[in-house]
Amino acid sequence: xxxxxxxxxxxxxxxxxxxxxxxxxxxxxxxxxxxxxxxxxxxxxxxxxxxxxxxxxxxxxxxxxxxxxxxxxxxxxxxxxxxxxxxxxxxxxxxxxxxxxxxxxxxxxxxxxxxxxxxxxxxxxxxxxxxxxxxxxxxxxxxxxxxxxxxxxxxxxxxxxxxxxxxxxxxxxxxxxxxxxxxxxxxxxxxxxxxxxxxxxxxxxxxxxxxxxxxxxxxxxxxxxxxxxxxxxxxxxxxxxxxxxxxxxxxxxxxxxxxxxxxxxxxxxxxxxxxxxxxxxxxxxxxxxxxxxxxxxxxxxxxxxxxxxxxxxxxxxxxxxxx
Numbered sequence: 001x002x003x004x005x006x007x008x009x010x011x012x013x014x015x016x017x018x019x020x021x022x023x024x025x026x027x028x029x030x031x032x033x034x035x036x037x038x039x040x041x042x043x044x045x046x047x048x049x050x051x052x053x054x055x056x057x058x059x060x061x062x063x064x065x066x067x068x069x070x071x072x073x074x075x076x077x078x079x080x081x082x083x084x085x086x087x088x089x090x091x092x093x094x095x096x097x098x099x100x101x102x103x104x105x106x107x108x109x110x111x112x113x114x115x116x117x118x119x120x121x122x123x124x125x126x127x128x129x130x131x132x133x134x135x136x137x138x139x140x141x142x143x144x145x146x147x148x149x150x151x152x153x154x155x156x157x158x159x160x161x162x163x164x165x166x167x168x169x170x171x172x173x174x175x176x177x178x179x180x181x182x183x184x185x186x187x188x189x190x191x192x193x194x195x196x197x198x199x200x201x202x203x204x205x206x207x208x209x210x211x212x213x214x215x216x217x218x219x220x221x222x223x224x225x226x227x228x229x230x231x232x233x234x235x236x237x238x239x240x241x242x243x244x245x246x247x248x249x250x251x252x253x254x255x256x257x258x259x260x261x262x263x264x265x266x267x268x269x270x271x272x273x274x275x276x277x278x279x280x281x282x283x284x285x286x287x288x289x290x291x292x293x294x295x296x297x298x299x300x301x302x303x304x305x306x307x308x309x310x311x312x313x314x315x316x317x318x319x320x321x322x323x
Contacts, residue, residue: 015158024150025222030262031161032219037242037254038168039211044240045249046172047204048184052107052236053094053114054212057087059231060117061213062220063127066136069221071126076139076147080160080217087213088206090117095205099198102187111233118231132227136220153222160218164211169251171207180204241295245302247309256311264295 018027036058043049065083068074074082098109121127128134138147147153171177179200182190191197220226229235242261247253306313 012162015162016155019151019154024154026262026266028150028154028157028222029219030259031157032215032222033239033242033262034255034258035161035164035218036212036215037239037246037258038165038251039208039215040239041243041248041250041254042168042171042211043204043208044243045253046177046184047180047201048187049099049201049205050107050240051098051110051205051208052233052240053110053112054208054239055231055233055235056094056114056117057090057209057212058216058219058235059121059226059228060090061087061216062226062230063121063133065217066133066220066226067126069139070133070136075143076141076221079221080214083217083220084210084214087216088210090213091206091209092202095202095209099201099205111236114231114236115233118228118233121228121231127226127228130228132225133220134225136224136226138221138224147221157218157222160214164214165255167207167211172251176200176203241299244309245299247312247315250309250311250315253309253311257309260310261295264298 036054040051040054043051043054061083064086065079068082069076069079094110094113097113098106101109122129126133138153140146141156145152145156147156172180179190179195182193182195183197183200187197216226216230219230238261242257243254244257245260246255246257302310308316
């Protein structure tokens with residue numbers, strides 16, 4: 001067994017026993033955002049396209065999934081397909097316009113179109129506006145697997161994440177993925193070799209959007225609601241943070257980055273309370289109200305100290321040790 005296969009086996013085993021050790025709801029949220037970050041990394045890390053509008057795919061898929069399950073009465077598996085298909089279709093429409101430009105212009109086009117969708121969700125009736133889409137039932141998967149139990153729901157989410165991660169891993173290590181890498185490294189040369197660069201970039205954009213939609217649909221099914229937060233540009237910035245923190249262009253980097261960011265958001269308040277108790281300094285209790293500041297500070301430190309991200313630096317150290 002190769003080292004990579006052994007490492008993935010260990011991660012799968014850890015994932016299977018995780019709900020018996022940690023809070024399942026937190027784990028499910030982290031897995032959804034990990035899949036979202038991996039999908040984003042496929043675009044920026046392996047194709048070289050920086051999108052500032054990926055929140056549109058996460059949020060719109062969540063809204064459509066909730067609408068399909070709550071209003072249309074579809075089972076959760078079909079709701080997930082509706083959400084994922086919606087995101088893939090949006091990815092095709094937005095990508096068809098965005099890939100006409102490169103660099104910062106590409107990023108600004110994706111941001112502008114995503115903000116248009118944000119204001120659409122703000123005013124549309126089926127989204128619930130500022131109140132969000134509430135009361136989305138989990139239902140029964142395939143008609144007989146009840147998802148009301150958190151542990152059962154966790155294993156479904158873990159399976160969805162594993163499937164999405166496998167799709168990304170297979171894409172990266174395929175001839176198609178090699179062409180994407182060539183486009184990232186030297187697009188004019190890839191074009192001179194006869195590759196239809198725009199076609200490859202559009203397909204990568206659609207795959208990334210579809211997997212982001214799968215993450216958003218799963219998140220809505222887990223929490224039972226969808227809000228404007230997932231469609232806002234802030235979410236697009238957060239997924240950039242996760243990817244860079246973990247390691248852009250690495251397979252496991254976005255997963256590590258997503259878990260770190262979500263852990264900080266959920267546990268930093270408890271950490272501040274603990275520090276205040278042990279040190280007697282009451283200002284530590286205010287750390288929980290400054291999650292964004294603390295996360296930003298950690299991000300700056302990591303960018304300055306770990307230029308390749310946490311996983312990227314770890315891999316570089318392993319290569320140096322072998323040499």
